[in-house]
Amino acid sequence: MEMNLHKDLRVSLSGVELKNPVIPASGCFGYGYGMAEYYDINLLGSFSFKGTTREARFGNPLPRVAETPAGMINSVGLQNPGIDNVIAYELPKMRECYSGPVIANISGFSIDEYVECCAKIDREPQVEIIELNVSCPNVHGGGMSFGTGCDSVAEVVGEVKKVITKPLYVKLSPNVTDIASIAEAAVKSGADGISLINTLLGMRIDIKTRKPVIANVMGGFSGDAIFPVAVRMVYQVAKRCPGIPIMGGGGVSSARGVIEMMMAGATAVQVGAANLRDPYICKKIIENLPEEMEKLGISSLKDIIGIV
Amino acid sequence: MVENIEYIFKVIENRALNAKTRVMRLQGDGTIFTAPGQFINIKVEGKFLRRPISVCDYSNDTVTILYDVVGDGTAEMSEWECGREVNILAPLGNGFDINTDSRRPLLLGGGIGIAPLYRLAKDLIAQGKEPCVILGFNSSREVCWADQFRAAGAETYIATVSGEEGTKGFVTDVPACKDPEKDYFYACGPMPMLRALCEGLEIPGEISLEARMACGFGVCMCCSLATKDGAKRICKDGPVFKKEELIWK
């Protein structure tokens, strides 16, 4: 059907051309090759790989997941094999099944760590965008603190920019009172784009055992339930930082959600937890976009970015 | 190789076996399963996450599951009527290894953990092996599927904690569990039982683990287990692990 509708799904992020705006979000797609067992992931606009740190991390104790109405809470705790292993073993496996542009999600606990990881990943040809995760709420004393203050965001962005050549997108935490000011601080420090939102800090209690469901007590809340918060924040950042491309995400699970997020100001759209419920969700969204665009009288997605 | 894992199966049976446990049979391509002990991840309308449930048995065009009604999701499943279409992800997980040298394996199930042992017993019997099945329950009210194990030709014993049926106590209290002729074990059930078996039985074996899962197909790292071979995903590298791989803290 999409064949004869002739819809233009292409978008561009800081010069990186994507055939469509749909990007599986970090942590919900591994390093790609696992998902490539289930469908040809080359149909994606891009994808953001699992948050990578300098050292290998096992992450938090189990249980790491709790269900919520229309969403979930996770406290994976940035489990990953470490930057050197990612480059040596994960990226080659990824390359075998994916030829498009890749977004490298980099996390850290110190400015040194961010700088070292970003400098290393910047040399990888398939990595076209670096997404700085300054917002992971899972790790004590780490991630969160960088993303919740204008000065700390500005500092880490400034230092990372000195060592990389690829576009830098800063992925913001929604656990702040004024997201637009933080985005503005990142941009002033040299960020090429903004990615938002990461998970909201959440918690569930098992009322039978009177204990938190998640071993680490709190975790990152995501899924459909956070969509309105994400739309609002994308809108606020788009208004405050005109001309700065945004990867918008949070609770997107449909083509209509993608369109709404773009109208709020996103150039491309990340889909996270929805992949965990339906591994084919990104494929379905991409296939469904032309039809939804037709219904809404949209011929090119570029035309609706930030239209509200 | 790219393989589809999303299927629509149709409910053809869904009935109570006792006050807690139910059996559901679904119509759909059963040939997708490659080993006993694999599981399916069931979509329940109104729930964000799917519900992982072990495959109890399968044929060319059906799959059978046993499930305990423990919360909202399984309560919803208990209402499903015949003809209802169910979205599942399958086949998930590695399953049991039936190609061991074992001749007389023990199959030990605790509570709903008996479910994946049924197809395992059938497959082992088809290979000419002599599985000995020990099923543990809290009370006689929870006992189920023992007749099916027997009908499949497996020597089957029961243990109940209350002592109302079979041996009083746990599966480890059944004399057959200590029979020196037994050369391997397969187990699924609550963690304390699995630990007791791994630490108490001298013979090699493998156990099926469970964890709260988000995806169930290996991408989210919500179900990681530290093993002697490093971090493994219970959903994808498991749910079955060899005794030697496990670290008990």
Ligand SMILES: Cc1cc2nc3c(=O)[nH]c(=O)nc-3n(C[C@H](O)[C@H](O)[C@H](O)COP(=O)(O)OP(=O)(O)OC[C@H]3O[C@@H](n4cnc5c(N)ncnc54)[C@H](O)[C@@H]3O)c2cc1C
């Ligand atoms: C690999 C695997 C195989 C399983 N096989 C079976 C089976 O054959 N029969 C059976 O009855 N049960 C089985 N379980 C457990 C079953 O998944 C849970 O009982 C079920 O998800 C509970 O859902 P609920 O909505 O009724 O409970 P709720 O407590 O309302 O569920 C809330 C959340 O917690 C999760 N959850 C709750 N209990 C468990 C648990 N014990 N294990 C994993 N997740 C849980 C749910 O999936 C859901 O995400 C298996 C679990 C795993 C991981």
Ligand SMILES: Cc1cc2nc3c(=O)[nH]c(=O)nc-3n(C[C@H](O)[C@H](O)[C@H](O)COP(=O)(O)O)c2cc1C
């Ligand atoms: C299981 C899981 C793991 C995640 N891991 C990361 C991560 O490593 N780095 C990161 O920046 N975001 C991570 N996220 C956040 C997502 O990328 C996304 O920003 C967030 O979940 C909101 O989108 P959603 O509602 O579509 O899931 C993770 C989310 C989930 C559910």
Ligand code: FES
């Ligand atoms: S539940 Fe997602 S990796 Fe196992």
